[in-house]
Amino acid sequence: MKQRGITLIELMIVIAILGILVSIAYPSYTQYVQRSNRSEGMNELVRIANMQEQFFADSRRYAVDLTELGFPDAVFTTENGLYQIRVSAAAARTFTLTAVGQGVQANDVCATMGINQAGAKTASAQDCWR
Template sequence: MIKLIWLHKTNINNKKSKEILHSEKCKKQFGFTLIELMITVAIVGILAAVAYPSYTSFVTQSNRSEGQRELLRFANLQEQYFVDYRTYGTDLKALGKTTATVLTEHKNYTISVVAGANALGFTLNATAKGAQATNDSTCSPLTINQVGLKGPPGCWD
């Protein structure tokens, strides 16, 4: 009987030790391995390398449309001025502004006017400023004149 009890105790001890070993193996691990982290950083880097140029191109074109919009608005004001006075305004003050040049809403362009001979023509210029000047150097300045000729070519598409 003593031997039987000893075997029973041994079985219990083996079960407990197996349970302890099993519970230690099955503990949940938290965190990331270095390899997982490096793979994630590489994927993010590749996505950023592809996405960033597209993003800056989109922002540049969006800012360019702001300059175009303002040029068209001031060209319309010039035409209204011409209907009233039979000449075009020689500067933006003639069109109701307080200064000879005007900044666009987001300050990406400076709008100015160059009067033609005898004020019978005009050229409006939108000169890029800051980051827009750096990113969009081929399309600065944007221009429009009294007959609607827009420049530079390819920048008004």
């Protein structure tokens, strides 16, 4: 008489293969998510830098904190709460915007990114602004 179905050994082989595939795919997926979340911080940095340039065109100086640009607080938290952005403008002719990762982005290699009045971009690791 012929039996139908799968044996325990066949089931264990399938589970082992799935485990190997998941162990390879999951780290790649988490890195992809962190890279895509990074764009939120970059976009907001560039947007606020543009606001600083408009403020400079109107006032002949850069804003010393974000409240001068119309934000409710001196620290701006991005829409999904992944970055907090601060401005430091020691002189009226220069500024530096810094985005610091929050939550899951705090563990990213690019947890800190920045941009200044000259458009120079900085980050806590290489190739963060790619």
